[in-house]
Amino acid sequence: MSQGPLVIQFAMRMEAAPLLAAGHFQPISLSVPDHRYGFLIHQGQTRLGNEVIVAIAGIHPRDQVDSIGTLSAGLLTHVLISQFQPRMIINAGTAGGFHARGGQVGDVYLGESPVVFHDRRVQLPGNFPRFSEGHRPVRHDLELRQALGLKAGVVSSGDSLDCTDEDMKHLLRLGASVKEMEAAAIATICEARAVPLVLLKSITDIVDDHPQSEGLSTEEQFLKNYSFAVSSLIAKLESVIEWYSR
Numbered sequence: 606m607s608q609g610p611l612v613i614q615f616a617m618r619m620e621a622a623p624l625l626a627a628g629h630f631q632p633i634s635l636s637v638p639d640h641r642y643g644f645l646i647h648q649g650q651t652r653l654g655n656e657v658i659v660a661i662a663g664i665h666p667r668d669q670v671d672s673i674g675t676l677s678a679g680l681l682t683h684v685l686i687s688q689f690q691p692r693m694i695i696n697a698g699t700a701g702g703f704h705a706r707g708g709q710v711g712d713v714y715l716g717e718s719p720v721v722f723h724d725r726r727v728q729l730p731g732n733f734p735r736f737s738e739g740h741r742p743v744r745h746d747l748e749l750r751q752a753l754g755l756k757a758g759v760v761s762s763g764d765s766l767d768c769t770d771e772d773m774k775h776l777l778r779l780g781a782s783v784k785e786m787e788a789a790a791i792a793t794i795c796e797a798r799a800v801p802l803v804l805l806k807s808i809t810d811i812v813d814d815h816p817q818s819e820g821l822s823t824e825e826q827f828l829k830n831y832s833f834a835v836s837s838l839i840a841k842l843e844s845v846i847e848w849y850s851r
């Protein structure tokens with residue numbers, strides 16, 4: 606394994622903010638002109654004293670919102686690996702969960718292999734179905750999961766926050782416990798570049814119908830529960846970083 610740094614990759618500024626605020630970090634520049642994409646990179650130490658690089662997909666230069674989704678995530682991963690040769694990437698973020706799989710708001714999942722896409726469907730002969738759905742490996746250490754009391758589950762990515770009936774059909778077929786918007790793209794790059802990838806995802810909303818969602822839409826649940834889910838995420842993330850820094 607490379608001796609390079611541990612990189613923590615986020616999609617949204619507010620997901621990374623508590624980790625950055627609790628530690629000692631400096632903004633750094635990328636060697637490629639990163640202002641065109643809005644990537645935000647910090648280097649420093651977490652509250653527990655572990656050296657990491659924190660990379661955020663950042664603020665889209667035109668639309669001035671967080672650059673969520675698979676395109677920015679994959680591009681950022683490519684740039685990070687090219688510049689830093691990380692020994693591991695931890696992709697941390699928020700996600701939707703499934704009541705049918707025991708998911709609750711604030712649960713933190715350690716992703717299991719394979720990580721998939723639920724909205725890339727190409728039923729052509731040959732390997733097109735598998736290629737489209739991704740099915741990439743991720744690092745999942747049972748000992749770590751048990752030590753931190755994390756949930757285990759398959760993470761599925763797509764480029765929409767909502768969930769159509771067709772998406773739901775494929776999420777169920779793929780056995781997803783976690784629905785989010787970046788991991789499968791990051792895994793595509795990590796597999797190609799032989800960098801181990803850990804997925805840590807905290808639940809903001811319940812995707813399948815359940816009284817816990819109180820009739821709220823995905824968007825309403827997301828906004829209501831976001832701060833709580835981010836606090837749960839960061840509490841676990843600091844320990845995951847400590848684990849992989851020993």
Ligand code: ADE
Nearest residue numbers: 699700701766784785786
């Ligand atoms: N991030 C948080 N909740 C999500 C959901 N339901 N789908 C995709 N990404 C999310």
